[in-house]
Amino acid sequence: MAEEPRQPPHADQPLRVVALGGGTGLAALLGALKREASRGRDPWTLTGIVTVSDNGGSSGRLREELGGIPPGDLRNCLSALTQEASPLSDLLGYRFKGDGSLAGHSLGNLMLWALADLTGDWVRAIRQLSNVLVTVGRLYPSTVVPVTLCAEDWEGVRHVGETAVGACHPPISRLWLEPRSAEPLPEAVLALLRADLVILSPGSLYTSTIANLLLPELQEAIGFSGAPVLYVANLMTEPGESAGLDLEDHLVAISSFGKVRISGTIVNSTPAPGDLVQRYREEGGEPLSSMADRIMGVPIFPYPLLDPEARVARHHPDLLNRAIREVIPRLPVG
Template sequence: MDGGRGLHADQPLKVVAIGGGTGLAALLRALKPEAGRTRDPWRLTGIVTVSDDGGSSGRLRDELGGIPPGDLRNCLSALTREESVLSDLLNYRFSGEGSLAGHSLGNLMLHAMADLTGDWVRAIRALSNVLVTVGRLYPSTVVPVVLKAEDMEGRRYTGETNVNSCTPPLARFWAEPLDAEPLPEAILAILQADLILLAPGSLYTSTIASLLVTELREAVFRTGHPVIYVANLMTEPGESSGLDLEAHLAAIQSHAHLAVSAVIANTAPLPPNLMRRYRQEGGTPLVADGKTICGVPVFAYALLDPEAEMVRHHPILLNRALRDVIASL
C-alpha cells in the first residue's frame, strides 16, 4: 500500500478512523495534512462514538433527547482546515452557575442544526461547510445507545460514566439497544475504505464502543483491509487501570471481534513531572515489550508531545508514524 496514493496509483487512499472523545480528535488532527493537501489528498472519514452520558453532552441528551454531540464537536474542531473565530466559538464553554454553565456552544449548535434539518448527517455537513473542514464525519449511530458491562466479579455497570469507572478487565461489554442501526453513509465509507484505524482513547467507552454496533463491526470485518490500532500513551484510572498493551489489544479483539493487523505504540519517556502526576492519579505508561503482541506486529515510535501540559500524541510525529506503517503493510 502506497502511503500517499492508496492501493492504485490513480486513486486516493481511503481511510476510516473510528473512536471517540479526545483520542479520535487527536488522530484526525494528525491525518488532517494528508486529507487537506492539494495533490493526492487522502479521503478521510471519522466515525464517532455517541454513548456519552456525562457533562454537557449528557445533560443535552437527557433534556433534549437524541445523541450526545460532544465527541462530534471535538472531531469537527480537529478537522477544521484553519483555526478561526468560528472554530474558537465551536469550543467555547459557558461559565458561571446558570443553566448554560458548563455547556459547549458547539454542542448547542450541533443540536440546533440537527433540529433544523431533522437529520444529524445534514447537521454535521452544514457545520462542516461553515467551518471549512477536511474529511467527512459520521456518528456510529443516531440511536441513543446505553453502554453496559459486567466485570470478572459479576458486577454490572450501566452508562458510559459508570463503565469508565469499572474494574477491568470486563467479562462482557455491550450496547443497548442491541439492534442499533448504523448510518448507511458510515457503512459505505467502511466498505470503500483501504484502511481502518482504531483511535486511542478510553479503551472500552471510546475505542471499542462504536464497534458494538453490529452492522458497523461486520462492515469492518468484510472489508478485509488492514486494521491498525493506535495505542494509548497511558492507562486510564478506571476502565484500563492495570492493563498493559497486550491486555488492551486482547480486549479489542475479544469484545470487538476484530483481527488487528498492526499496533502503533509510543517509546518516548514521560517527563518526570508528568510521570509523577499521572502515577498519583493511577495512570501508567503503555509500552511495547517486543516487536509483536499476540502475534500482531507492533510499530514503536516516539509519539509524545514534549511541550504539552498533559500526555498527548504529537500530531506531526503521529502523522509520520502512520505514513511509515501504512507504507510497510
C-alpha cells in the same frame, strides 16, 4: 454500478482512510491526518466515525433533557478537521460560565444539536456545520439511535452508562450497547466497506475505542472490506477502565469485544518526563509501552509520539502523522 476498485494501501497513493473512536483521542488522530486530506496531490479521503454513547458533562445533559445523541465528541472532531484556525472554530469549544442552566454547556454542542433539530437529520447538521467551518474529510456518528453503553465485571456487577463503565475496574467480562437492536448509520457502514485503511484511534479503551465496534454491522463491514486495521495505542493507561492493563490486555479487549483482526499497532517509544509520570501515577495511570516486536501475532511499531511541550500526555500531531505514513506500507494486506 460496479464499485470503484480499492487502491493499494500505500502512503504515496490516495487512500480511503476511516478512523473510529471518540473523545479527544479521535480528534487528535483526525487533526494529525487532516493535512493528508487537504494536500494538493493525491489527497486521502478521510472519514471519522464517532461513538455516541457519552452520558456525562454537557453532552449527557443535552441528551437527558432534549433527547437525541450526544454532540460533544462530534463537535471535538469537527474542530479537529477545521482547515484553518478561525474565531468560529474557537467558539465551538466555548463553555458558558456561572451557575445558571447554561453553565458548563459548550456552545458547539448547542449549535450542533440545534442544527440537528432544525434539519431533522444529524448527518445534514454535521455537513452544514462542516461547510461553515471549512473542514476536510467527512464525519459520521456510528449510529443516530440514542445508545447506552453497558458492562459487567467478573464479579457479576453491572455498570450502566459510559460514565459508570469508565469508572469500573478491569477485567470486564461483558460489554454491549442498549438497545441491542440499534442500527448503525448507513453512511458509516458504506465508508468502512470502501476503506483502504481502518484506524482505531487512541482514547478510553472500552468507552471510546471499542464502543463503536459493538455494533455488529460495523464489525462485519470492517471484515468484509479486507482493509488492514491499524491501532494507535494510548500513551497512558487510565484510572478505572484500563488501570493495570498492558498493551497485550488492550489488544485482547479489542479483539474479544470488537471482533476485529488488528493488522498492526503503533505504540509510543519516548519515555515521559518523571514529573509527568508521577502526576499520572497519583491518579492511577501508567505509561503504556512495549518492547515486543509482536504481541498475539500483531506487529508492534514503536515510534516517538509524545508531545514534549504538552503539560499532559498527548500525541504530537506531526510525529503521529509520520508514524502512520511510515507504517502503512508495512501492514499485511488481506
